[in-house]
Amino acid sequence: MTGLKLGLGALLTATALATxxxxxxxxxxxxxxxxxDSRHEATQAALKVCGEKHGHTIKxxxxxxxxxxxxxxxxxxxxxEADIMQINWPWLPLFSSNGEGFADLKELSGVIELxxxxxxxxxxxxxxxxxxxxxxxxxxxxxxxxxxxxxxxxVPLPATWDELFAAAQQIREKLGEEYYPLNAxxxxxxxxxxxxxxxxxxxxxxxxxxxxxxWTPEELAAGIEVYGKMxxxxxxxxxxxxxxxxxxxxxxxxxxxDGRIAGSYEWDSTYxxxxxxxxxxxxxxxxKILTGEGAQTEGIYRKPSMMFSISKRSENKEAAxxxxxCLLNEPEGIxxxxxxxxxxxxxxxxxxxxxxxxxxPELADANAIIMAASGPTVSPLNEHPDVRSIFLDTLEEYAxxxxxxxxxxxxxxxxxxxxxxxxxx
Amino acid sequence: xxxxNKYLGYLYVAPYVAGLLLFTAFPFAASFYLSFTDYxxxxxxxxxxxxxYHKLFTRDRTFDKSLxxxxxxxxxxxxxxxxxxxxxxxxxxxxxxxxxxxxxxxxVPSILGGSIAIAVLWRYIFAQSxxxxxxxxxxxxEPINWFxxxxxxxxxxxxxxxxxxxxxxxxxxxxxxxxxxSLYEAASIDGANQWHLFRYITLPLITPVIFFNLIMQxxxxxxxxxxxxxxxxxxxxxxxxxxxxxxxxxxxxSFDMGYASAIAWVLFAIIMILTLAAFWSSKKWVYYAGxxxx
Numbered sequence: 001m002t003g004l005k006l007g008l009g010a011l012l013t014a015t016a017l018a019t020x021x022x023x024x025x026x027x028x029x030x031x032x033x034x035x036x037d038s039r040h041e042a043t044q045a046a047l048k049v050c051g052e053k054h055g056h057t058i059k060x061x062x063x064x065x066x067x068x069x070x071x072x073x074x075x076x077x078x079x080x081e082a083d084i085m086q087i088n089w090p091w092l093p094l095f096s097s098n099g100e101g102f103a104d105l106k107e108l109s110g111v112i113e114l115x116x117x118x119x120x121x122x123x124x125x126x127x128x129x130x131x132x133x134x135x136x137x138x139x140x141x142x143x144x145x146x147x148x149x150x151x152x153x154x155v156p157l158p159a160t161w162d163e164l165f166a167a168a169q170q171i172r173e174k175l176g177e178e179y180y181p182l183n184a185x186x187x188x189x190x191x192x193x194x195x196x197x198x199x200x201x202x203x204x205x206x207x208x209x210x211x212x213x214x215w216t217p218e219e220l221a222a223g224i225e226v227y228g229k230m231x232x233x234x235x236x237x238x239x240x241x242x243x244x245x246x247x248x249x250x251x252x253x254x255x256x257x258d259g260r261i262a263g264s265y266e267w268d269s270t271y272x273x274x275x276x277x278x279x280x281x282x283x284x285x286x287x288k289i290l291t292g293e294g295a296q297t298e299g300i301y302r303k304p305s306m307m308f309s310i311s312k313r314s315e316n317k318e319a320a321x322x323x324x325x326c327l328l329n330e331p332e333g334i335x336x337x338x339x340x341x342x343x344x345x346x347x348x349x350x351x352x353x354x355x356x357x358x359x360x361p362e363l364a365d366a367n368a369i370i371m372a373a374s375g376p377t378v379s380p381l382n383e384h385p386d387v388r389s390i391f392l393d394t395l396e397e398y399a400x401x402x403x404x405x406x407x408x409x410x411x412x413x414x415x416x417x418x419x420x421x422x423x424x425x
Numbered sequence: 426x427x428x429x430n431k432y433l434g435y436l437y438v439a440p441y442v443a444g445l446l447l448f449t450a451f452p453f454a455a456s457f458y459l460s461f462t463d464y465x466x467x468x469x470x471x472x473x474x475x476x477x478y479h480k481l482f483t484r485d486r487t488f489d490k491s492l493x494x495x496x497x498x499x500x501x502x503x504x505x506x507x508x509x510x511x512x513x514x515x516x517x518x519x520x521x522x523x524x525x526x527x528x529x530x531x532x533v534p535s536i537l538g539g540s541i542a543i544a545v546l547w548r549y550i551f552a553q554s555x556x557x558x559x560x561x562x563x564x565x566x567e568p569i570n571w572f573x574x575x576x577x578x579x580x581x582x583x584x585x586x587x588x589x590x591x592x593x594x595x596x597x598x599x600x601x602x603x604x605x606x607s608l609y610e611a612a613s614i615d616g617a618n619q620w621h622l623f624r625y626i627t628l629p630l631i632t633p634v635i636f637f638n639l640i641m642q643x644x645x646x647x648x649x650x651x652x653x654x655x656x657x658x659x660x661x662x663x664x665x666x667x668x669x670x671x672x673x674x675x676x677x678x679s680f681d682m683g684y685a686s687a688i689a690w691v692l693f694a695i696i697m698i699l700t701l702a703a704f705w706s707s708k709k710w711v712y713y714a715g716x717x718x719x
Contacts, residue, residue: 070677077466094680095467243573244553247658385678400662
């Protein structure tokens with residue numbers, strides 16, 4: 001009888017263990033992210049190797065940047081979000097104002113090697129003590145210029161705003177009126193205006209103490225006028241010209257791929273999204289933040305990049321945590337992902353990629369520029385959807401000659417102050 | 426139906442009724458309630474009474490602009506599309522060679538037209554260096570800035586909608602084929618020419634179908650989203666910013682679901698008023714079989 005009991009006990013234990021292993025092994029997960037082709041390919045490869053390693057199946061759900069916030073919002077509101085999500089840092093207050101919008105990764109610290117991040121890094125993605133995501137990298141806006149076009153015109157890459165204006169004139173004289181040294185439309189135009197104004201004032205758009213616009217109308221109007229001068233002098237296309245392509249991404253435009261638009265101001269981590277589509281022989285290089293006379297700071301727009309979060313509703317949080325850890329901290333995932341999301345913030349990933357020499361020099365250079373540059377702390381409210389839309393709509397009105405720079409500045413300041421009213425202490 | 430089968434009919438319609446209640450009636454009622462609240466999708470709705478509607482009609486410049494653009498779009502699209510669909514239907518009503526091929530070919534765009542791929546294709550066709558400007562260039566004209574000029578952008582979106590005339594055309598075609606041929610013969614004997622036949626026989630007899638297409642196309646035009654979202658994102662200067670885009674952006678970009686619901690209900694009211702006006706006017710111009718008017 002005792003033998004029978006032991007046998008049954010052993011059988012039950014074995015069955016229970018088998019069930020546990022099978023449940024973990026059979027987990028079917030979903031992961032969503034945005035990005036360009038190089039990121040899509042690398043992430044799918046990483047999910048394959050990590051899935052095989054931990055015995056899970058992960059369904060990839062990827063899109064371009066445009067529309068991704070809306071997709072994630074709809075999914076979260078409907079409770080159908082992916083188990084693992086790539087979340088933009090400024091979205092944190094939107095989805096998790098009390099810290100309970102995502103799974104608390106502290107509770108999964110047995111699976112995720114959290115010591116690969118500093119406390120400061122984890123604090124930046126935590127709300128009310130809950131770790132809502134793992135920082136993937138630190139990112140910032142940096143200038144990329146098509147050196148091939150500049151060389152063809154015999155013009156050196158610019159280091160100051162004045163040199164940029166001079167370069168535009170020389171490039172257009174030598175290569176033709178269809179050449180522009182810089183792209184500036186929509187979000188990029190808004191961030192260029194912000195960059196110039198931040199440099200001149202030494203302040204971010206949002207004053208963190210009062211949660212109001214830190215710039216005076218005169219200061220902002222000066223930044224807007226520089227943008228106007230860029231369009232007038234052929235540094236950038238006018239918005240009318242740029243809009244002629246419809247709602248197309250810069251890297252999809254023939255003018256970008258063949259070097260007629262010879263630069264942009266983009267996230268350092270997106271280097272390959274912009275360099276990959278270039279035609280054979282075109283060389284895109286990251287360049288230090290342009291500055292000018294009277295600048296109090298380089299005005300770098302630097303922030304924690306996207307983070308990886310786990311859905312609080314996921315039925316397989318541990319399995320998701322295993323995959324997350326594999327993507328960011330384990331050799332197979334690190335190798336497959338490479339630098340498609342910028343230089344990794346995880347010590348393990350950064351060390352492995354540096355040792356293997358897999359950090360491409362352009363990406364390292366771009367990241368070094370943003371890490372070394374000076375500037376005030378950037379508020380996540382800069383990327384609040386309403387703040388961004390007020391900035392973009394008003395700049396468009398200015399670019400189309402509907403209002404002047406002073407009226408545009410007043411309109412932006414009033415609109416932004418209204419949009420961020422609810423976040424005031 | 427009696428005995429054990431008394432409830433069988435209810436059973437048959439139950440799946441449809443359940444779907445209607447769950448996916449149409451409930452969201453419909455919920456959005457009406459939400460239009461009186463401040464709701465960010467992720468937390469509990471907060472009752473704000475008529476605040477959303479008050480803001481909409483007194484302080485929202487974007488709504489004013491979007492409403493004007495939407496009305497302009499509908500009043501341009503619907504007549505052009507109906508006229509074109511009727512013209513093609515009349516042509517395809519003749520016994521031509523390979524007529525079935527042409528009927529299919531003209532219908533295909535209405536199946537494809539709402540898709541994302543066609544919207545992307547449209548963006549390439551009307552781009553500065555696109556097909557349309559290439560053709561214009563062949564006849565020696567300057568290229569047109571279709572998307573960058575606020576005057577032209579809405580036209581390109583309108584053309585996409587008009588290009589999808591197939592479903593209206595098929596309905597017109599069916600109506601044209603149902604017109605009694607003896608009426609044409611009688612009129613021809615009395616000396617009527619082709620225009621007289623069309624104007625005084627065909628047109629009056631197909632007015633119920635014209636009315637049906639008018640209502641359907643008007644409602645669909647008010648709901649247009651894919652074209653402007655993919656092709657111009659509502660720009661430039663909000664010249665293609667139709668109300669469905671505004672509803673979408675308020676709901677899913679600004680997370681202002683209450684305000685978005687209020688806009689949706691205003692849009693619903695506009696569609697309802699125009700539909701009722703069309704029904705009222707139909708008494709004067711739509712002729713049904715057995716109609717006693719002369």
